[in-house]
Amino acid sequence: MSTFADLNLHERLVRALSEMDITEPTPVQASAIPEALTGHDLRVIARTGSGKTAAFLLPLLHGLLQHSRPRTDTRALILLPTRELAQQTLKQVEALARYTFIKAELVTGGEDFKVQAANMRRNPEILIGTPGRLIEHLEAGNLLLGDLEVLVLDESDRMLDMGFSDDVLRLAALCPAERQTLLFSATRGGNAMDRVVENVLREPKFLLLDTVRDLNESIQQQIITADDVAHKERLVQWLLAHETYDKAVIFTNTREQADRLGGVLRATSHKVFVLHGEKDQKERKLAMDRLKDGGVRVLVATDVAARGIHVEGLDLVINFDMPRSGDEYVHRIGRTGRVGGEGTAISLIAAHEWNLMASIQRYLRQQFDFRIVEELKGKFLGPKKLKSNGKAAGSKKKKIKKKTDAKKGGKKPLKKVSAKKSAGPRSSRPAAPDTQGGFATVKKRKNPGPID
Incomplete structure (x- = not known):
């Protein structure tokens, strides 16, 4: 199938796509849309930036247009892990549904609870939200799912990693059993994912478009060794001054490091925004808006942004701290090189991070360029000796001195035996005869002689 018109989508959706200059579906869209249009439950694994959002939004909107039900409650629920990703999904819904009467509302943390409740009472066809805030509305009696026709779990692997497994299962259990469920992720996930698939999906079609090892070939991946945090900070400043890029994201593992690095960069006249979980909604929205409109070119973020941002022109990713897993590495560098674009991913590696980096290389079956x-x-330019798996070869443990001396002397060292152990069990020793009527025998001391 070469165009969206070949997918038999509603003409209003095709018109919207045409005005957005989108005519050819990506591989994930070409595979998932026909299956979703037939009503099948889907489990889709495709790499970050491959066009997954449109792959579930287009068949969802098509179904709502084909079967109009004006006097019903919400007909579609889209669950996502972060506020930023939910906001971007809402914008895509609004763009694709511009020639329809379909309404969507955002339900995430950080926004006015009462305003959200009022918007939900208008019965929008689509609700887009994060599990935590939706559970709050459910317990307040604001969330009605009796008429739901489609449930979408986007970035489901990240959602479960963030601890939303029970919330997702609870929300899914309240949806009608005959609904359609579409589950999209960039990685296979673990046991939590298997549990969700078993409990939420019905005889799903499994579409494996990419694995975590199928990274975008247009992303150049590099590593630069560093001595310490201060050295990394100088390297970041040098890279921002000498790399060719339009927009950049620098990832740290902690909020404290993100704030510190943001301060260091501002002190050297860089315009940056810092994004992490402790930032309130206004700050987070401002950061994303300024990055998208070009007001700032650099964003310092924790993994809260690893799956929550899609910014045109983002072509440089710097891992200030090495991510803790291969999957997180994939999602971080997936912010660049999206939908055919090119990008560069640079990881700064301290000595204690080398083995972690080697594990990620081995997991991805890829070799990063050393720079x-x-x-x-x-x-620090890397370990002096490497194992076959790329990890540092540790020094052998020194032999115990006694064993070395024993080998030289040809005799085995005598083992120390504690007094208690040598005495044996108390029951095996005969009791001393009582000659003092129950009083202890006073030990006689030798005369020490005259005092000097």
Whole structure:
């Protein structure tokens, strides 16, 4: 299938796509849309930036247009892990449904609860939200799912990693059994994912478009060794000054490090925004808006942004801290090189991160390019010796001195035996005769002689 018109989508959707200059579906869209239009439950695994959002939105909107039900409650629910991703999904719904009467509402944390409740009472066809806030509305009696026709779990692997498994299962259990469920993720997930698939999907079609090892070939992946945090900070400043990029995201593992790095960059005249979980909704929205409109070119973020942002022109990702897993690495660098674009991903590796980096390389079955910044060349340039798996070869443990001495002397060292152990069990020793009528015998001391 070469065009969206070949997918038999509603003419109003095709018109919207045409005005957006989108005519050819991506591989995930070409595979998932026909199956979704037939009503099948789907489990789709496709890499970040492959066009998954439109792959579930187009058949969802098509179904709502084909079967109009004006006097019903919400007909579709889309669950996502982060506020940023939910906001972007809402914008895509509004763009694709511009020639329809379909309404969608956002239900995420950080916004006025009463305003959200009032909007939900208008019975929008589509609700887009995060599990935590939806559960709050459910307990307040604001969330009605009796008429639901489609349930979408987007970035489901990330949602479960963030601890939303029970919330997702609870929300799904309240939906009608005959609904259609579409589950999309970038990785296979673990036991929590298997549990959700078993309990939420009905005889799903499984579409494996990509694995975590099928990274975008247009992303250049590099590593630069660093001595310590201060050295990493200098490297970041050098990269921002010398790399060619339009927009950049720098990832840290902690909020504290994100705030510190943001301060360091601002002190050197860089315009940056910092994004992490402790930022309120206004700050998070401002950061994303300024990055998208070009007001700032650099965003310092924790993994809260690894699956929550899609910014045109984002072509540089720097891992200030190495991510803790291969899947997280995939989602971080997936912010660049999206839908055919090119990008660069640079990871700064301290000595204690080398083995983690090697594990990620082994997991992805890829080799990152080793790079040296001559102007800031540090002392640590990688381990002196490597194992076959790429990890550092540790020094052998020193032998115990006694064993070494024993080998030299040809005799085995005598083992120390504690007094208690040598004495044996108390029951095996005969009791001393009582000659003092129950009083202890006073030990006689030798005369120490005259005092000097």
